[in-house]
């Protein structure tokens with residue numbers, strides 16, 4: 001398995017304000033890079049490290065072994081943090097970290113079908129026990145919805161052409177491999193699209209991956225549940241790599257900070273929204289030039305942080 005360089009490691013762990021005896025949650029354990037930095041600061045505290053990828057957790061178990069029972073690994077989805085914490089008998093934690101997206105081994109292992117760099121079955125499931133994969137998204141999604149996925153998740157200018165080409169091809173036989181998908185996408189693009197500096201396949205593969213793993217849906221569920229599972233003064237830190245994700249995080253934090261949305265002239269609150277968060281990062285924290293030079297994947301990273309306030 002290839003290594004994964006944790007992004008914004010120093011910044012994220014600093015913003016978590018780790019207390020040695022606190023309880024922390026890493027919702028995207030991966031190979032355990034951020035988890036190790038949190039566990040390193042614990043003395044008597046606990047860390048719950050979640051990932052939906054069982055293979056990643058196997059490596060994390062080795063990488064985090066030295067922290068013994070201070071670290072609990074959970075195979076699960078961060079969209080279900082409430083259920084996961086209930087099962088562990090934990091009401092609220094002192095801090096949470098989410099480092100969204102895919103890990104380097106997920107992208108680099110040909111068998112996972114995430115990448116156009118090698119030819120393998122189209123799969124892209126982070127959780128390999130999930131019943132539907134990229135095969136289902138590519139071959140069974142109605143053409144119009146496929147176009148929206150490519151346009152909205154991939155910001156793909158040629159979404160209509162690509163969706164049409166996939167539809168034409170799958171009427172003959174299903175698209176089964178990343179190589180076939182790559183060929184269809186290239187064939188659907190005009191010469192100008194193929195000449196772009198960024199690989200013309202990148203946006204389509206990313207969009208399908210986001211759909212397969214319902215990445216925005218899980219983020220929405222996590223953002224809804226997180227404030228209720230933080231202790232007062234506890235922080236939620238989210239590192240995102242996609243503008244849609246960053247927008248969702250920013251919006252959720254701001255609406256937690258705003259609380260009640262009733263017009264001022266209302267004598268009593270009828271909306272029921274409570275102020276739960278204080279936004280710490282008025283502007284997202286981004287990696288410095290040295291980190292980007294050492295790890296180009298960090299280029300689009302944005303870290304946002306909010307702190308739980310006592311309910312008012």
Ligand SMILES: C[S@@+](CC[C@H](N)C(=O)[O-])C[C@H]1O[C@@H](n2cnc3c(N)ncnc32)[C@H](O)[C@@H]1O
Nearest residue numbers: 006028030031032033034051052053077078099
């Ligand atoms: C960018 S990597 C995290 C790397 C990690 N911070 C490290 O330092 O090794 C993202 C990880 O989050 C996991 N993941 C993504 N969405 C998830 C979700 N909804 N629930 C649980 N894990 C998720 C992926 O499987 C992947 O292993």
